[in-house]
Amino acid sequence: MNQYAYFFDSDGAFVVEQYNDQAPFASFLPGIAGVSGRPAWAFYVNRGQAIASFGVRNKDGAFLEFFPADKAYQLTASRGFRTFLKIGDGSAAIRHEPFQRNAGTDVRQRLYVSEHEVGVEESHPRLGLRIRADMATLPEAAVAGLMRRVEITNTSPVGLSIEVVDGLPQVLPYAMNQWILKFMSRTSEAFMRVEDVASRVAFYRLRVWPTDSPQVEPVVAGNFFAGFRDGLLTPVIVDPERVFGLAGDFAKAERFFGDSALDLERQVAGNRTPAAFQTLRLDVPPGASRVFYGVYGHAVSPEVCLSFVAEAAEAAEAAEAGYFEAKREANRRLLDRIGQKAFTATAKPLFDAHVRQCYLDNGLRGGFPTPVPGGALLYLFGRKHGDLERDYNDFLLQDTPYSEGNGDFRDVLQNRRVDLFFEPALGARNIRYFFNLIQPDGYNPCALRNSRFVVDAPEHLADRLSSLPGVAALLATEFKYAELWQVLSEAGADVEDLIAAILAEAREVEDAEFDRGYWSDHWTYLVDLLIAYRAIFPERLTDLLLETGYSFFEASHYVAPRIQKSVLTAHGVRQYGAVRFSADKQAIIAARAVDKHRVRDRHGLGEVVYTSLLGKILTLVANKLATLDPAGIGIEMEADRPGWCDALNGLPGIFGSAVNETIELLRLVDFTRLALDSLDGSCDLPMELADFITGLQRLLAEPEPSAEWFWRDSGDLKEVYRARVFMGFAGELRTVGLAELREFLAEASRHLTAAIEKARMPQGIHTYYSYEVSDYRALEDDKVEVLGFEQHTLPLFLEGFVHALRITGPDEARRLYQAARASALFDRKLGMYRLNAPLGNDALALGRIGVFNDGWLENGSIFLHMHYKFVLEMLRAGLVDEFYADLEKLLVAFRDPAEYQRSPIENSSFLVSSGFDVDPRQHGRGCVARLSGSTVELLHLWTHLFLGPQPFAYQDGELSFAPAPLLAGTMFAADSRTVSPFGYDDILPADSAAMVLFGSTLLVYINPSRRDSFGISAVQPLRYRLYDGNRGSRIVEGGSLPAGMAQALRDGQFRRVDVELG
Structure with a gap:
């Protein structure tokens, strides 16, 4: 492969030369339209004109049909955007379609990828043409849409007359869905209509919703297309036959490329899957360029569509730059403002760009905390990670202002782990949100939809809402912020004033549902959330633990007792059907008007039960401690689902367990013990x-309990407890002394420490176990009572090493690191760490992991999330020299893009490891774009490098800011630079490295000697220069900032802080 095929241009765009001939990859546009815009999603590949699919909301809202990656690579060049050119007149005219393969050795085709748009360019010296097409989503508009800008430049010495047809050969009217496209695409054509073609605005929709029901409902909303040049609408072509003739494969524009003129009269606008082309004629002098635009969008009604088109045309006519150029720039600024919160300036620009990209992609999965009118702080612009390669996920991008998307508990919780470093105003919000979702049984709902609001006393607003009945009706339910904004806007009310009044009377409630099951690891990420809170707000921690107001999530599903889920099969005893649905419980939940999913007293019929954060932590500790496996090592996968490694889906059925969760339980126990140290008092x-x-406590106090005895008796206690609380708590509270709870936690800590020791071995640490039932008593209906087990150990997994590094000292950390490096987990060819060692011949019983070839997907690949977790834990465990020694192999930002086969500043879910012997050419290739948990691991690593583990300290009643950076001398830039993280120029002096802290303060380390800030000869903070908003400054001598200034820094009162190291 040509090593010059991939590079970054002077504007920071990633360029793929001759992209049609390079290995295929898939990615996407961010789909952010601003707080008042309506987002569209768009996926692209390096084929044809890039855009493979786009639409609104989800796959069912596609305007250009969604295809998984393998088909998108095949079809984008024919089904995606097409441009047909007739250069000259009559039969002598030259016919050309740019951006197709085999254009000629002298034709240069480039793909341009930036964070806000994607573009393609073809330079054709024989024709004297350069054609550039750029695509971006439309920001801050009343419609959702994809903007397309096409620029044709005459590079020849003579003037050219060009007839152009540009657009899409096939689009979907609104109200189609994936099922209809797959199984009823022909029949559904009878529903299709395209309206307003004569007015040069095509509005696409089905006539009615395609349901076989007595309720016939017309479709109001629709997709639309309009083309523009010089502020004027261009003619549209919705009948593909006018371009392609009878060639239904879209291979060639036979009719347009014929000698006859285009016939735009009496186009077929129904009963056929339509097209979305515009046509225009351009006269282009030598050296000149001509630009035209297309917008492909979705509007809630024809009136909104026509209003938007009129506004765009009027603005384009009035402004020299034009409406779409202004929107294109607004889109760039929107993404730039987001990225600047993770601004970084070191001597390694690829690292800086990688951090910024990871911040963007991390927020696309977890949401960006955003202040909104009325005083609320919402997580906007997130969505579940579904794309061309993650074709199994049903993503949702809410197509409204203040757009929130869906997500899974584990993904969102992980991706919000470091949010306090960007938005300290969040405080304990995420701790409250996620702990409120913990159920009395220690599990949690899988699917999240952020929050809703509830007004408990709407009568307090009666006077203000008397003329707004629609608003009053909304306030009788749990409502979304976007719904409230929409209702107030449609009513013509003073939106900001009324929202503030309503939210002052409202409280937030979690919006979640059971969805797909109970994973064994979801709760573990709460530990890091607590540790991150302590890093920023150490003085608030004990108050936080004892503060009441935490509720329990109420689900209609429960984990069956062991005797109900242990079944005899042809392959032996298995654990199947572990999670059951209760219709009685669902009926109780459904009958509630508000707080539907909050556990009540009086066994579900009383008031919502509240406890403290400590109470929620103890709920987890008790449930998980009682779920240790029969050998007393790992925590069981008792609820049908595995842990982090989803591909081990077969492991719960063979009584699987994992030491990862045991380690995280120990961390939670020890964190809580330390926070409660020396505190007097009690909690209810x-x-x-x-x-x-x-x-x-009684079981832990036994002198030498056997592991299997503890498994049996603690399991009995857990099953009794869960049966008592499934319908709700009784309502009685018991006061327990903190000293007694500390003793319980101390006993639990000792027990868990001993459990983890059993997993250690010279080769590192075991991660997963399965248990074969060796003795049982048969019961009715193939159920059995298990009487004995035989333990089996799975091959090495990197995950165990990651968790073990979190609880080890320097010597043990180095031993674990060396063991991993000496094992099959280390890919010597790539210098990275594999997810697991080879699984052997019996891998199919473990789940789909055994189906994948070694080195691909979740079997032996460089699964970047877990690899980055390992790299982060190396750093946190003190292996800083080892980190920097391999830095340019460990982070994808420094990998050769010819091997990675995509932009190296973007993460992938996995890299194909050298264990993949099916096709060695794939080794090192990045697959499945961007929305991976690896983004938060990189951001956590970034905060650790610049700040250390505990930047804010609280000792003797005093708060201080005492960063402990771990920056190598090679990270400091030798020369001074001008940067603009906040829209104005700032000068970074020579020998400096910088980051933006809390989204508002430029933190600059100045290191004249450019020595490492770690190790024996480390430089350390000597003094601080603090710059306020008026550009005044003051110097503080010493290694830390004292209380008042530390608080001011946390509150964002300094625009810049320089830290001199020496």
């Missing part, structure tokens, strides 16, 4: 939970 717990803890 639900009686049932207190009884559960008392029973566990």
Whole structure:
């Protein structure tokens, strides 16, 4: 492969030379339209004119049909954007379609990828033409849409007359869906209509919703297309036959490329899957360029569509730059403002760009915390990670202002882990949100939709809402912020004033549902959320633990007792059907008007039960401690789902367990013990939970309990507790002393430490176990009572090493690191770490992991999330020299893009490892774009490098800011630079490295000697220069900032802080 095929241009765009001939890859536009815009999603590949599919909301809202990556690579060049040119007149005219393969050795085709748009360019010296097409989503508009800008430049010495047809050969009217496209695409054509073609605005929709129902409902909303040049609408072509003739494969524009003129009269606008082309004639003098635009969008009604088109045309006519140029620039600025929150300036620009890209992609999965009118702080612009390669996920991008998307508990929780470093105003918000979703059984709902609001006393607003009945009706339910904004806007009310008044009377409630099951690892990421809070707000931690107001999530599904889910099969005893649905419980939940999913007292019929954060932590500790496996090592996968490694989906059925969760339980126990150290007092717990803890204390106090005895008896306690609380708590509280709870946690810590020791070995640490039932008693209906187990150990997984590094000292950390490096986990060819060692011949029983070839997907690949977790834990465990020694192999930002086969500043879910012997040419290739948990691992690594583990300290009642950066001398730039993280120029002096902290303060380390800030000869902070908003400054001597200034820094009162190291 040509090593010059991939490079970054002077504007920072990633360029793929001759992209049609390079290995295929897939990615996407961010789909951010601003707080008042309506977002569209768009996916692209390096084929044809890039855009493979786009639409609104989800796959069912596609305007250009969604195809998985393998088909998108095949079809984008024919089904995506097409441009047909007739250069000259009559039969002598030259016919040409740019951006197709085999254009000629002298034709240069380039793909341009930036964070806000994607573009293609073809330079054709024989024709004397350069054609550039750029695509971006439309920001801050009343419609959702994809903007297309096409520029044709005459590079020849003579003037050219060009007839152009540009657009899409086939689009979908609104109200189609994936099922209809797959199974009823021909029949559905009878529903299709295109309206307003004569007015040069094509509006596409089905006549009615395609349901076989007595309720016939017309379709109001629609997709639309309009083309523009010089502020004027261009003629549109919705009948593909006018361009392609009878060639239904779209291979060639036979009719347009014929000698006859285009016939735009009496186009077929129904009963056929339509096209979305514009046509125009351009006269282009030598050296000149001509530009035209297309907008492909979605509007909630024809009136909104026509209003938008009129506004765009009027603005384009009035402004020299034009409406779409202004929107293109607004889109660039919108993404730039987001990225600047992770501004970084080191001597390694690829690292700086990688951090920025990871911040963008991390927020696309977890949402960006955004202040909105009325005083709320919403997580906007997130969505579940579905794309061309993650074709199995049903993403949702809410197509409204203040857009929020869906997500999974684990993904969103992980991706919000470091949000306090960007928005400290969040405080304990995420801790409250995610702990409120923990159920009394220690599990949580899978699917999240952020939050809703509830007004408990709407009568307080009666006077202000008397003339707004629609608003009053909304306030009788749990409502989304976007819904409230929409209703107020449609009513013509003073939106900001009324929203502020309503939110002052409202409270937030979590919006979530059970969805697909209970994973064994979801709760573990709460530990890092607590640690991140302590890093920023150490003085608030103990108050946070004892503060009440935390509720329990109520689900209609429960984990069955062991005797109900242990079944005899042809392959032996298995654990199947572990999670059951309760219709009775669902009926109780459905009958509630508000707070539907909050656990009540009186066994579900009373008031919402509240406890403290400590109470929620103890709920987790008790449930998980009682779920240790029969060998007393790992925590069982008792609820049908595995842990982080989803591909081990077969492991729960063979009584699987993992030491990862045991380690995280120890971390949670020890974190809580330390936070409660020396505190007097007590806390109130639900009686049932207190009884559960008392029973566990009794078991832990036994002198030498066997692991299987503890498994049996603690499991009995857990099953009794869960049966008592499934319908709700009784309502009685028990006061428990903090000293007693500390003793319980100390006993639990000792027990868990001993459990983890059993997993250690000279080759590192075991991660996963399965258990074969060796003895049982048969019951009715193939159920069995298990009486004995035989343990089996799975091959090495990197995941175990990651968790073990979190609880080890320097010597043990180095031993683990060396063991991993000496094992099959280390890919010597790539210098990276594989997800797992080879699985052997019995891998199919473990789940789909055994189906994948070694080195691909979740089997032996460089699964970047876990690889980056390992790299982060190396750093946190003190292996800083080892980190920097391999830095340019460990981070994808420094990988050769010819090997990575995509932009190296973007993460992938996995890299094909050298274990993949099916096709060695793929080794090092990045697959499945961007929306990976690896983004937050990189951001966490970034905060650790610049700030250390505990930037804010609290000792002797005093807060201080005392960063402990771990920056190598090679990270400091030798020369001074001018940067603009906040829209104005700032000068970074020579020998400096900088980051933006809390989204508002430029933190600059100045290191005249350019020595490492770690190790024996480390430089350390000597003094601080603080710059306020008026550009005044003051110097503070010493290694830390004292209380008042530390608080001011956290509150964003300094625009810049320089830290001199020496």
